[in-house]
Amino acid sequence: MKEHIQKKLSDSKTARWSAMLIVSFTMMCGYFLTDVMSPLENLLTTQGKVVYFTDDTSMSADSLITKVKLFSAASALSEPELAVEKLEEGMNLKYMDSVDGIQTEMEKTVSAVAKGEGWSSTEYGFFSGAYGMINVFLLMLFFGGLILDKMGIRFTGTLSCGLMLAGALIKWYALSTDFGGSMLFGMNMQVALASVGFAVFGMGAEITGITVSKVIVKWFTGKELALAMGLQVAMARIGTAIALGVSLPVARMMGAVSYPVLFGAIALCVGFVSYMVYCVMDRKEDASEVAVRQEAGEKEEEGFRMADLKQIFGSRGFWLITLLCLMFYAGVFPFLKFATKLMIFKYGVPESFAGLIPALLPFGTILLTPLFGSLYDRIGKGATLMLIGSVMLTVVHILFTLPVLDYWWFAVIVMVVLGIAFSLVPSAMWPSVPKIIPLKQLGSAYAIIFYIQNIGLMAVPWLIGWVIDRFATLRDASGTITGYDYTVPMAIFSLFGLCAIVIALMLRSEDAKKHYGLEEANIKK
Numbered sequence: 001m002k003e004h005i006q007k008k009l010s011d012s013k014t015a016r017w018s019a020m021l022i023v024s025f026t027m028m029c030g031y032f033l034t035d036v037m038s039p040l041e042n043l044l045t046t047q048g049k050v051v052y053f054t055d056d057t058s059m060s061a062d063s064l065i066t067k068v069k070l071f072s073a074a075s076a077l078s079e080p081e082l083a084v085e086k087l088e089e090g091m092n093l094k095y096m097d098s099v100d101g102i103q104t105e106m107e108k109t110v111s112a113v114a115k116g117e118g119w120s121s122t123e124y125g126f127f128s129g130a131y132g133m134i135n136v137f138l139l140m141l142f143f144g145g146l147i148l149d150k151m152g153i154r155f156t157g158t159l160s161c162g163l164m165l166a167g168a169l170i171k172w173y174a175l176s177t178d179f180g181g182s183m184l185f186g187m188n189m190q191v192a193l194a195s196v197g198f199a200v201f202g203m204g205a206e207i208t209g210i211t212v213s214k215v216i217v218k219w220f221t222g223k224e225l226a227l228a229m230g231l232q233v234a235m236a237r238i239g240t241a242i243a244l245g246v247s248l249p250v251a252r253m254m255g256a257v258s259y260p261v262l263f264g265a266i267a268l269c270v271g272f273v274s275y276m277v278y279c280v281m282d283r284k285e286d287a288s289e290v291a292v293r294q295e296a297g298e299k300e301e302e303g304f305r306m307a308d309l310k311q312i313f314g315s316r317g318f319w320l321i322t323l324l325c326l327m328f329y330a331g332v333f334p335f336l337k338f339a340t341k342l343m344i345f346k347y348g349v350p351e352s353f354a355g356l357i358p359a360l361l362p363f364g365t366i367l368l369t370p371l372f373g374s375l376y377d378r379i380g381k382g383a384t385l386m387l388i389g390s391v392m393l394t395v396v397h398i399l400f401t402l403p404v405l406d407y408w409w410f411a412v413i414v415m416v417v418l419g420i421a422f423s424l425v426p427s428a429m430w431p432s433v434p435k436i437i438p439l440k441q442l443g444s445a446y447a448i449i450f451y452i453q454n455i456g457l458m459a460v461p462w463l464i465g466w467v468i469d470r471f472a473t474l475r476d477a478s479g480t481i482t483g484y485d486y487t488v489p490m491a492i493f494s495l496f497g498l499c500a501i502v503i504a505l506m507l508r509s510e511d512a513k514k515h516y517g518l519e520e521a522n523i524k525k
């Protein structure tokens with residue numbers, strides 16, 4: 001056998017791990033922006049200004065003013081000249097509030113004042129689901145996959161990063177502007193424009209996602225593929241965790257919901273530049289691959305043909321992975337959009353800490369996803385890992401549904417278990433796709449999976465937002481919102497988990513029949 005002196009750039013450990021880190025950084029910035037609004041749900045759905053106190057409670061400014069006036073009347077003081085515009089950090093306020101049904105004197109210090117946007121839960125759900133709108137209705141993810149397989153990684157990645165940035169800027173503009181009650185498409189102008197921005201961003205983020213997946217398969221096939229994919233997902237989760245953890249404090253500190261988005265857009269500019277750096281490496285990798293082929297006298301691999309789509313569509317294993325992805329992710333990402341408010345109203349967590357509990361989920365996955373990925377690389381059992389993860393997801397959502405143990409520490413434990421499930425399934429699912437579909441069709445295969453997944457990422461927040469308005473919002477006789485009962489929305493999330501279990505079982509038995517190798521190790525000894 002002829003010995004190759006030429007080596008591909010990806011044969012160098014340093015080069016391939018650097019490539020992985022660079023593209024993962026870009027994706028991390030994208031994930032930050034995807035989830036940056038989730039902790040702001042309560043602020044977005046509050047009318048007018050919101051006042052935060054030093055004891056981590058909050059109240060709408062209008063109702064605070066009324067309560068301060070009640071105090072003045074009760075203590076026969078002259079009415080203070082207090083108005084919403086005068087509320088500011090550091091003010092010490094005395095007001096009357098109902099504690100266990102009894103009007104009680106309260107005294108608190110204001111720690112921050114931020115502007116709520118007065119959206120309904122349905123509008124918030126619509127905005128959150130807008131991420132997948134262009135991908136789903138205009139089939140952009142599907143075309144994105146074709147563009148990726150036809151035009152290549154450098155062209156597609158640059159285009160998709162540009163789209164992410166454009167979308168983020170539209171969203172920021174919408175959130176930082178007062179449209180004075182004007183309407184667009186029969187909808188509150190701000191909600192409509194922010195949703196358009198999020199939809200453009202979502203198109204870019206998803207196409208970047210499939211491009212980054214192809215980059216990793218390109219550099220790591222036959223090497224540490226699952227570990228590399230796990231680390232890429234882990235870095236993406238850092239983006240989500242930072243978003244969930246810092247978004248509300250930033251919005252409160254700056255007094256408006258638009259600032260966290262602006263910071264995300266700035267970070268994304270850096271992510272864009274880092275992708276440009278990757279493009280240089282990608283060109284070198286291609287050149288080294290051509291040199292290796294020429295030396296070995298091998299012909300260049302045939303490119304992607306439309307007929308290849310038939311092979312993807314005809315694979316039962318592919319469809320099972322796709323449906324599992326739809327159901328599993330429908331139970332996780334859309335859940336995260338509503339989780340902060342769930343913590344406030346079901347588990348009584350103060351608003352300023354409420355985002356930290358959902359943030360535990362991505363934090364846990366940062367370590368566990370690469371760990372399970374490396375386990376899959378070495379010992380296999382991919383289909384079983386996906387099944388265990390689906391069972392855990394279901395148990396978690398059932399526990400969130402039941403009216404038991406409504407304590408913050410219980411929410412923390414359940415969230416940690418969800419974090420484990422959210423590491424198990426992605427670490428096994430994504431590296432399993434190349435075992436079913438060959439590399440040259442992989443861009444299209446990931447695009448179709450993401451496309452179907454996006455239907456869930458779009459429709460589930462719409463459904464849950466509407467369900468919260470319709471079945472979960474508790475009001476007093478005057479129609480004022482007094483709280484939320486999350487039983488129905490969480491029962492819906494549990495159903496997604498049950499479907500995921502059934503599909504994971506079917507996938508495992510299909511693997512046993514077709515010998516895809518999902519239960520085998522990735523690293524060939």
Ligand SMILES: NCCCC[C@H](NC(=O)[C@@H](N)CCCCN)C(=O)O
Pocket residue numbers: 031034206209212213229233236329333426430450453
């Ligand atoms: N190699 C594939 C990695 C996919 C990771 C996966 N991402 C998605 O499924 C995206 N289509 C959706 C991202 C939604 C926004 N945060 C993941 O587990 O994150």
